[in-house]
Amino acid sequence: MPVRAHCENPDRRTLADLIREYRPGYSLEQRFYKDPEIYKAEIKSIFLKHWMLAGHVSQIPEAGDFFLFEFDVESVIVVRTKEGAVKAHLNVCRHRGSRICLEKEGRSKLLTCPYHAWSYDLNGKLMTARQMGTDFKKADNGLHPVHVELVGGLIFVSLAEKPLSLAGMKEDLADVFETFGFDNMKLAAQKSFxxxxxxxxxxxxxxxxxxxxxxxxxxxxxxxxxxxxxxxxAHREKYLAALAGKVRTQESPYYFDQAKAGEEGYQYARNPLLSGMESGSLGGKGIAPLLGTIAEFDGGASEFMVGPVSFFLIYNDHMVGYRFTPTSHETCCCDVFWFVRGDADEGIDYDLETLTWLWDITTQSDEEIIVNNQQGVNSHFYTSGRLSEMESFEQHFLNWYLSSMKDSISNTSKGQ
Known part of the structure; x- marks a missing residue:
């Protein structure tokens, strides 16, 4: 008897049904990866709610410097003001909605819409709008503001009206940020996949x-x-015992499903490299000046995560950042950032190709893996598969994701 395709009977279950029927210890059902309506709910309940890494202050050192952070249909202008502050605005003209900044980065004294020449200052205040009538008020037509928080030099943005608090994370990990010199890093490279x-x-x-x-x-x-x-x-237990307080080893609760109410989730942990390894490089040798107050290589690296899509791996001599953002329900983008100490000079203190080698080649491999995964999930015969003992963090992610989507259903039913 031939195998019958699963698609013969259309799946008419609601999102609430899918969430309720999820089996812990298994991957998600197919519709979570393919349904454009579920994707729309994700944008609203996750990407318009949580904090995301936008970039680094070293990208906008001077007044008027800007760059764009984009995902799905959204575009955010991140800019350095004349007062030296970092601000963010939606890249949407208040006249008829045109994009204002068309280049991915640049420098400008004013943010001027190319369509009808409405101009805004770097703080988002409307400065010029021709022939608008005596009842028009410029003060009511500034750019839509986007919330900004700095974690050292890292720039995080939230499009929520009332964003989740980062205060708990900043207090808990203050020693980590000081140890690794988050205030004294710069962006050495960024690649998009x-x-x-x-x-x-x-x-x-x-x-x-x-x-x-x-x-x-x-x-x-x-x-x-x-x-x-x-x-x-066993290797980690031995490593932490030998570390003897050189670098913080106290873990923060895994953030996806253990965040406090009203706070953004985060997580920190210190993990070992293999014996004799110093950093993420070919041969595992150090490749850049030590960060912050680090005095020596100790054979480890720290995992730091904040929000649902921003991840960092902190070696003793450089930091790698990962950001995953959707571009449609069928596509996404992985941005990789490499950070070094602020006074490190390329070509003297580090070689850029050597610095980026490991996570460049790893991300290229991951791209192929993820695309193959999607192609298999697309099959009429895909079913949820059992997770292994080494996929416990993924289970935390799935728990958090389903909880977030369940909350979005509840809020929608309440008219929020």
């Missing part, structure tokens, strides 16, 4: 290292995370 897959598959891939040993040979030669669950636990 378009991926033909739903954003959750990209985020989920980052959550687990079950695939690291078979898929990332370069990574597996440096990071102990690629070991089996038992081998990694």
């Amino acid at each position: 378009p991926i033909a897959a739903n954003w959750k598959l990209a985020a989920e891939n980052y959550q687990e290292c079950y695939h690291c040993a078979p898929s990332h040979q370069e990574y597996a030669k440096v990071h102990a995370m690629a070991l089996s669950k038992e081998a990694f636990a």
